[in-house]
Amino acid sequence: MSNQQKELSKLRRRAFQRERDLAQKLWKLGFAVVRGPASGAKAKRVPYPDLVAIKNKYIFIFEIKTKEKEDHVYVEEHQISKLREFEKRSGGKAFIAIKIIDETDWRFVPLEALEKTIGGRYKVDKKFFREGLSLEDLYRDASGDKPLTEFLRK
């Protein structure tokens, strides 16, 4: 493998680990979780989101974007279209799941909070690393129970 291939393979492995991290947290909160095939996999003739989590017929759809440091996040238009199509078909709610690696917890930004840029992409403002919805918010949304605050703060 060339150095470039090694670097790419490392990035893919890391992206995969982050998806798994979020999948496991949602699973522990009682969600049924399905992860799409890895990015770039041949499976992609039908467009899949990164993650779908379901609880009591509440359906959450995720595209995952992580950052090394606090900065705006940009999402391609075709990814937003895919998420909207999934919302429409499933009756669920789509979010961009964001996280500053080794620094912040997962935060979730609904599509209507994104700003369209002149270039046609969509911007997730960096303020959402603090102000986005938390796992606890999603949990509360999907259940009548009290939030698992203690669990989530661990």
Next chain:
Amino acid sequence: MSNQQKELSKLRRRAFQRERDLAQKLWKLGFAVVRGPASGAKAKRVPYPDLVAIKNKYIFIFEIKTKEKEDHVYVEEHQISKLREFEKRSGGKAFIAIKIIDETDWRFVPLEALEKTIGGRYKVDKKFFREGLSLEDLYRDASGDKPLTEFLRK
């Protein structure tokens, strides 16, 4: 690769193609579709079903079993447990999706129609290759619309 590895790789590729075939048919019927990671993938710390299809908050969960010829299908107990867990968490309905390759259309068998064997596995009777639910039945279940009979008979 040894001949055995080649054979295994061929079987995996075929299983993958059949999953894709069902995923595409469901997508064309208006379902949001998510496929789990390939069997044997490292992703399996959280147990995923083969396919999840959602329409209007109707959630269908599938484990896929295909046969070369008409014969009873057996499913391992841990796979049934996984499907039941997904049903419970999501509020959805799980099916074994069966098909005789190059011969029958997809048929869907709900878990309560399976018989537990003395050995602890679950048997899908071969009669369900004819009597199981059809794609049309699932479609009708998930929508108030008229079934897409013409489309489905193509």
